[in-house]
Amino acid sequence: MSRSFVAAIDQGTTSTRCLLFDRDGRMVSVAQRPHQQHYPRPGWVEHDAAEIWRITRELLPQALDDAAVDPGEVVSLGVTNQRETTVVWDRATGEPVGPAIVWQDVRTADRLGELTDHVDESWLAERTGLPLSSYPSGPKLRWLLDGDPALRERAQAGELLFGTMDTWLVWNLTGGLHVTDVTNASRTLLMDLRTLAWDPELLACMHVPVSMLPEIRPSIGVVGTTRHGVPGIPIGALVGDQQASLLGQTAFDAGEAKCTFGTGSFLLLNTGTEIVRSTSGLITTLAANAEGEPATYALEGSVAAAGSLVEWCRTSLGLIRTAPEIETLAGTVADNGGCVIVPAFSGLYAPHWEPDAQGTVLGLTSYIEKGHLARAVLEAVAWQTRDVVDAMTQDAGSAMAFLAVDGGMTANNLLMQTVADVLDVPVIRPMMAESVSLGAAYAAGLAVGYWSDRSVLRSHWHRAAEWRSEVTADDRERAYAAWRDAVALSIAWGRGQGARRQGPPRTAEVGAPAIH
Ligand SMILES: Nc1ncnc2c1ncn2[C@@H]1O[C@H](COP(=O)(O)OP(=O)(O)O)[C@@H](O)[C@H]1O
Numbered sequence: 001m002s003r004s005f006v007a008a009i010d011q012g013t014t015s016t017r018c019l020l021f022d023r024d025g026r027m028v029s030v031a032q033r034p035h036q037q038h039y040p041r042p043g044w045v046e047h048d049a050a051e052i053w054r055i056t057r058e059l060l061p062q063a064l065d066d067a068a069v070d071p072g073e074v075v076s077l078g079v080t081n082q083r084e085t086t087v088v089w090d091r092a093t094g095e096p097v098g099p100a101i102v103w104q105d106v107r108t109a110d111r112l113g114e115l116t117d118h119v120d121e122s123w124l125a126e127r128t129g130l131p132l133s134s135y136p137s138g139p140k141l142r143w144l145l146d147g148d149p150a151l152r153e154r155a156q157a158g159e160l161l162f163g164t165m166d167t168w169l170v171w172n173l174t175g176g177l178h179v180t181d182v183t184n185a186s187r188t189l190l191m192d193l194r195t196l197a198w199d200p201e202l203l204a205c206m207h208v209p210v211s212m213l214p215e216i217r218p219s220i221g222v223v224g225t226t227r228h229g230v231p232g233i234p235i236g237a238l239v240g241d242q243q244a245s246l247l248g249q250t251a252f253d254a255g256e257a258k259c260t261f262g263t264g265s266f267l268l269l270n271t272g273t274e275i276v277r278s279t280s281g282l283i284t285t286l287a288a289n290a291e292g293e294p295a296t297y298a299l300e301g302s303v304a305a306a307g308s309l310v311e312w313c314r315t316s317l318g319l320i321r322t323a324p325e326i327e328t329l330a331g332t333v334a335d336n337g338g339c340v341i342v343p344a345f346s347g348l349y350a351p352h353w354e355p356d357a358q359g360t361v362l363g364l365t366s367y368i369e370k371g372h373l374a375r376a377v378l379e380a381v382a383w384q385t386r387d388v389v390d391a392m393t394q395d396a397g398s399a400m401a402f403l404a405v406d407g408g409m410t411a412n413n414l415l416m417q418t419v420a421d422v423l424d425v426p427v428i429r430p431m432m433a434e435s436v437s438l439g440a441a442y443a444a445g446l447a448v449g450y451w452s453d454r455s456v457l458r459s460h461w462h463r464a465a466e467w468r469s470e471v472t473a474d475d476r477e478r479a480y481a482a483w484r485d486a487v488a489l490s491i492a493w494g495r496g497q498g499a500r501r502q503g504p505p506r507t508a509e510v511g512a513p514a515i516h
């Protein structure tokens with residue numbers, strides 16, 4: 001039988017990867033490159049979409065070259081991406097009109113009411129599954145258009161296009177196809193969760209011309225063929241990175257979950273064809289679906305700052321030179337010495353949804369040294385996971401038996417032990433911790449029949465490591481009480497500062513929005 005492979009492009013918050021996988025789900029090549037992070041003002045985070053495309057178009061041939069694979073041996077390409085990050089470009093020239101506004105960016109936080117025409121928040125949540133926050137793309141897009149009348153005029157004239165990173169990359173890879181998938185569209189605050197279509201009422205609230213929006217497609221299914229990077233490869237899947245890792249972890253069935261620790265951390269529970277509404281601060285989102293299949297959904301606990309806290313220690317504080325050093329540094333002390341960090345760099349996402357919360361470091365004394373800070377960093381990531389696991393348990397009505405983990409941070413054994421300690425459930429890491437890329441490859445392969453169905457993929461999943469709690473219930477609960485106090489203080493501090501006002505009061509009434 002002749003050789004064949006599937007490719008995945010994983011466009012993440014800090015870097016882009018291109019990987020090749022064989023039929024057994026084995027990674028045969030990986031090419032990766034970081035891109036610049038821009039922080040022009042407090043709370044603002046931007047990317048250069050043109051830089052990301054330049055990197056991507058070079059990585060694809062590099063991944064093939066490295067493994068001596070011919071383009072003709074690649075049967076399908078899956079594109080997966082950081083979600084919500086908002087790009088606007090000129091339809092005629094393909095040039096971005098400005099920097100991409102990254103999902104973590106909080107510039108819209110104090111104008112959310114205004115940016116959604118003061119529509120009722122519970123109506124929005126009912127229709128989209130999302131809380132009104134700085135996180136989704138829709139308000140970011142309106143912020144851009146409202147800030148520049150010339151831009152709005154061009155948008156109204158049909159000259160501009162909007163996309164998340166999947167859309168931007170496919171536009172460039174194909175030379176002009178303007179598409180997205182249901183998982184990415186479900187992060188915009190512009191799509192109706194039930195119909196999987198752009199919603200005219202939501203577009204009216206956010207003053208978004210429909211001509212800017214990509215066509216929404218199922219996640220799994222060929223959308224076109226590459227013309228640039230490496231020409232001639234069918235693009236078999238588009239899928240948001242967190243939904244991709246749900247596939248990569250083979251969490252195909254309702255009740256199966258995973259948590260990915262990257263720039264942020266994201267716990268998703270597959271809820272099957274049922275739309276489950278959270279009463280505990282979680283998002284309802286789309287899981288990846290194939291053409292002709294009914295939509296499937298997930299509950300998501302999104303945490304904005306995880307690896308980004310480690311990056312901050314590295315780049316802004318100079319505490320460490322490489323990310324893995326955070327573990328070595330934390331290992332120089334036995335505990336946090338009384339220091340607690342709440343990394344509310346983008347406010348707090350799930351389950352709190354507190355845009356005003358600001359990052360805090362508590363418990364400083366002359367005793368505190370670098371090692372204590374490093375330990376508090378890892379503990380913050382773990383406690384944020386506990387907060388979303390507790391919310392998930394409440395919504396699902398039953399506790400999780402174990403937590404399947406993946407992502408860049410899971411290389412950190414002390415972090416994984418700490419997560420097991422604070423959750424008191426086993427934490428399990430598979431052999432292939434690049435579940436996002438693997439999931440995109442699975443989706444792309446399924447689209448072209450490279451794998452006959454999902455069930456054959458389960459045999460690729462192998463447990464590599466498992467951690468179990470090593471702390472007493474008393475110690476755990478004492479530390480959790482300190483964390484909860486710290487979260488409350490970070491919220492109170494941010495509110496007190498009035499740093500990011502929440503905008504006009506929200507109405508309590510549930511109902512349809514006023515259309516303008
Ligand atoms: N050994 C480690 N310990 C702690 N954090 C790590 C470690 N290795 C990587 N990271 C962090 O993980 C993140 C990168 O993970 P990745 O899954 O590639 O994220 P993304 O897809 O969001 O770019 C970075 O924020 C980095 O600081």
Ligand SMILES: O=P(O)(O)OC[C@H](O)CO
Pocket residue numbers: 011012013014081082083084103240241242262263264265
């Ligand atoms: O780049 P990641 O892996 O942290 O993922 C970002 C998320 O998609 C944001 O919603």
